Amino acid sequence: MRAQTLNRATPYMFMAPAAIIMAIALLYPLGYMIYGSFRDWNPSQSIGESEFVGLKNYITLFFDPAFRESLSVTLTFAFAVVVAEMVIGVGLALLLDRNIRGMSVLRTLFILPMMIAPVVVGLMWRYMYHPTVGTFNTTLKSWGFDGIDWLGQNALLSVIIADVWQWTPFIFILALAALQSLPRSALEAARIDGATAWQQIIHIKLPLMMPVLIVTGLLRLIDAFKVLEVILVMTEGGPGLSTEIVALRISRTATEFRELGVAAAMSNYLLMLLLLLTVAMFAITRLQEARAQRAARQIQED
Amino acid sequence: MLKVLRQASLGVVSALALTTAALANPYEEYAGETLIVNFPAHPHFDAVMKILPEFTKETGIEVEVDQLPYLKMRERQTLELAQDEGEYDLIAYVVFSKADYVYADQLENLARYFMNPKLADPAYDADDLIDGYVYNIGFAGGNKGYLEGKTGSLFGIPYGSETSVLGYRKDIFDKHGLKVPETYEELLEIACKIPELEPGMGGLSSRAASGHHASHAFLLHLAPLGGRIFDDQWNPIVNNEAGVQAANALKTIVECGPEGAASFGFGEALGSFLNGDTAMFLDTTVVAGQINDPAKSQVVGKVGWAMHPMGVRRGSQTGGFGIGIPKNAENKEAAFLLMQWLTSKHGDKLVAMQGGNPSRFSTHADPDVNEKFPHMATFGEALKHADPDWRPIIPVWGKINADLGTTLSKVLTEDLDVQEALDGVAERTKAVMDEAGYYTWQ
Numbered sequence: 197m198r199a200q201t202l203n204r205a206t207p208y209m210f211m212a213p214a215a216i217i218m219a220i221a222l223l224y225p226l227g228y229m230i231y232g233s234f235r236d237w238n239p240s241q242s243i244g245e246s247e248f249v250g251l252k253n254y255i256t257l258f259f260d261p262a263f264r265e266s267l268s269v270t271l272t273f274a275f276a277v278v279v280a281e282m283v284i285g286v287g288l289a290l291l292l293d294r295n296i297r298g299m300s301v302l303r304t305l306f307i308l309p310m311m312i313a314p315v316v317v318g319l320m321w322r323y324m325y326h327p328t329v330g331t332f333n334t335t336l337k338s339w340g341f342d343g344i345d346w347l348g349q350n351a352l353l354s355v356i357i358a359d360v361w362q363w364t365p366f367i368f369i370l371a372l373a374a375l376q377s378l379p380r381s382a383l384e385a386a387r388i389d390g391a392t393a394w395q396q397i398i399h400i401k402l403p404l405m406m407p408v409l410i411v412t413g414l415l416r417l418i419d420a421f422k423v424l425e426v427i428l429v430m431t432e433g434g435p436g437l438s439t440e441i442v443a444l445r446i447s448r449t450a451t452e453f454r455e456l457g458v459a460a461a462m463s464n465y466l467l468m469l470l471l472l473l474t475v476a477m478f479a480i481t482r483l484q485e486a487r488a489q490r491a492a493r494q495i496q497e498d
Numbered sequence: 499m500l501k502v503l504r505q506a507s508l509g510v511v512s513a514l515a516l517t518t519a520a521l522a523n524p525y526e527e528y529a530g531e532t533l534i535v536n537f538p539a540h541p542h543f544d545a546v547m548k549i550l551p552e553f554t555k556e557t558g559i560e561v562e563v564d565q566l567p568y569l570k571m572r573e574r575q576t577l578e579l580a581q582d583e584g585e586y587d588l589i590a591y592v593v594f595s596k597a598d599y600v601y602a603d604q605l606e607n608l609a610r611y612f613m614n615p616k617l618a619d620p621a622y623d624a625d626d627l628i629d630g631y632v633y634n635i636g637f638a639g640g641n642k643g644y645l646e647g648k649t650g651s652l653f654g655i656p657y658g659s660e661t662s663v664l665g666y667r668k669d670i671f672d673k674h675g676l677k678v679p680e681t682y683e684e685l686l687e688i689a690c691k692i693p694e695l696e697p698g699m700g701g702l703s704s705r706a707a708s709g710h711h712a713s714h715a716f717l718l719h720l721a722p723l724g725g726r727i728f729d730d731q732w733n734p735i736v737n738n739e740a741g742v743q744a745a746n747a748l749k750t751i752v753e754c755g756p757e758g759a760a761s762f763g764f765g766e767a768l769g770s771f772l773n774g775d776t777a778m779f780l781d782t783t784v785v786a787g788q789i790n791d792p793a794k795s796q797v798v799g800k801v802g803w804a805m806h807p808m809g810v811r812r813g814s815q816t817g818g819f820g821i822g823i824p825k826n827a828e829n830k831e832a833a834f835l836l837m838q839w840l841t842s843k844h845g846d847k848l849v850a851m852q853g854g855n856p857s858r859f860s861t862h863a864d865p866d867v868n869e870k871f872p873h874m875a876t877f878g879e880a881l882k883h884a885d886p887d888w889r890p891i892i893p894v895w896g897k898i899n900a901d902l903g904t905t906l907s908k909v910l911t912e913d914l915d916v917q918e919a920l921d922g923v924a925e926r927t928k929a930v931m932d933e934a935g936y937y938t939w940q
Binding site: 238239240241242262326327328343345347348349351431432433434435436437438440448451452453454455 | 569572573576577579580598599601602604707708709710712756757758760761763775893896897899900901904905907908910911912
């Protein structure tokens with residue numbers, strides 16, 4: 197009897213170290229954040245001294261126009277950059293999926309932006325966008341056009357361009373890897389059947405790459421929701437609140453407004469939103485897989 | 499023989515002098531202690547770093563400095579001050595931290611130290627410290643909770659204090675026969691005349707970027723134009739006539755300023771003046787060093803200084819840093835000695851000669867300091883009009899400041915109506931104040 201219990205417990209005991217570390221490293225801070233979000237807590241207090249306020253932080257935020265605006269800025273930013281990056285990244289991968297001389301050098305060059313520290317990226321773009329001495333406006337002016345007020349009137353667009361510049365390579369290398377691991381047989385069969393390059397891309401390459409692309413897109417989306425440094429350095433959220441994404445607002449709420457409880461509640465809203473997106477994304481993939489399986493079964497039955 | 503005798507007597511005299519010095523040395527008890535202090539990375543404190551070895555030489559107390567960017571410093575201090583035993587013996591804090599630290603009971607009341615005859619130097623001459631700064635940076639518990647007043651007491655001493663002055667390009671003003679503006683009307687008129695007279699040059703470079711920058715620039719104009727954020731009952735009055743005037747002044751300045759001025763932070767605003775892209779600069783006194791530094795500035799020797807122009811009253815800003823002793827410090831008495839030494843007449847002059855911002859009237863009038871830095875006399879005059887109440891120093895200010903700054907940025911970039919914008923700020927401010935309990939007695 198004892199031996200049996202022990203036997204049954206063995207696998208759990210093997211898992212225990214990992215589970216404990218996981219609980220400490222992941223659940224503890226998360227729990228702390230959730231606990232903190234129900235309190236009126238300023239950074240000069242320890243969490244124990246703070247006052248319990250129930251759902252007040254969440255309710256205040258829900259009706260706070262500034263938070264709503266920053267949420268909508270975040271959504272616009274995240275979807276715009278992910279769509280742009282996916283289109284450009286996958287496009288580049290399709291174009292460069294061939295044997296060209298010096299391809300490996302090109303590939304390294306393409307992924308350089310990703311390796312630069314975000315603060316540096318922010319500073320670099322901020323100076324390139326500078327209204328009088330920046331690269332863009334001096335070039336435009338030398339061509340006889342008017343300068344553009346990049347970080348003033350077009351701040352969100354400018355920030356999106358910078359992010360696209362930095363993160364397209366991420367999509368590019370993953371898409372390229374996916375392309376190169378596609379089954380050659382399927383492509384050959386298509387070629388023999390006389391499919392044009394476009395038809396190959398639309399009917400074979402893209403559908404086969406889809407699982408990888410979905411995960412890649414999801415990773416980028418999650419990251420785009422949390423981007424902070426580049427925007428902080430470029431615009432500090434301005435003008436007005438036009439580029440104040442949620443991550444920036446959280447950081448300002450904690451440090452400038454000194455409302456740790458509200459900042460924690462905001463983080464939880466963001467977490468819930470991301471969870472929702474992730475679950476939805478996986479549900480879609482599941483659905484697609486199921487449909488594909490059903491189709492495959494039907495073909496077999498026929 | 500005579501020579502030997504002279505040498506011997508010299509030796510005896512110097513030995514005697516040493517013993518008397520040692521006997522009267524108030525620092526003796528603390529010699530060999532090491533103080534850990536937290537200072538910001540800031541021109542004034544860079545100058546302080548140069549005079550600290552002098553302190554160690556005179557007192558035998560070692561000083562270790564943790565120098566951080568000033569916003570980072572505040573975060574670090576917030577964490578450090580909440581511990582049972584803190585790492586820092588002395589901290590430099592920004593003005594708006596005063597409210598938070600004192601309210602959370604994290605700074606030592608300095609009365610105990612100034613009462614202690616073994617610590618307090620009778621020659622300190624506290625009356626020589628600039629009044630506005632002492633109240634602005636050091637005082638808490640007085641009128642409105644953050645100003646001078648019968649119920650207030652001292653928690654810190656201003657050190658590295660700044661006010662606002664007008665820097666102008668002497669060459670440009672001479673060339674076009676312009677008079678240095680003394681009033682706001684003249685200031686705005688000249689600011690918009692410059693771009694016509696000198697194509698490609700902006701009138702006045704001001705910070706205007708969303709958030710703290712825009713708010714700071716607005717407040718600079720609000721006090722001289724007769725406005726305030728709150729009345730005596732904590733009701734927001736930022737949307738009254740003076741407030742609208744100040745916001746319009748900011749708008750005019752940005753419109754007549756250098757290209758892209760609406761997104762300028764402090765760095766860009768200063769940068770465009772240093773590059774010679776604008777004819778005037780109205781901001782803190784701390785920039786004087788950089789303007790005279792040929793490595794950073796293209797306008798060395800071309801800049802004149804004048805008082806912050808007057809609206810209905812004089813009211814230049816009070817800002818910068820103070821130094822205080824954390825409640826959880828380990829070596830509080832030695833920290834007080836350092837604090838007293840740094841802000842004494844002797845220490846204040848030393849730091850001024852290294853390019854720091856002095857905190858005493860006497861240092862501003864000192865002939866040596868004025869010879870090295872001719873602008874010091876104007877700065878000293880400006881300090882007399884420094885307004886300790888140009889912005890409220892209350893714990894919820896951070897939030898109100900951010901709202902004010904983003905809303906003004908909308909005025910500057912999205913053509914939001916000034917009155918409507920300020921009405922919105924006033925309404926939201928009222929809600930913040932209500933929640934913080936400021937209307938409990940109404």
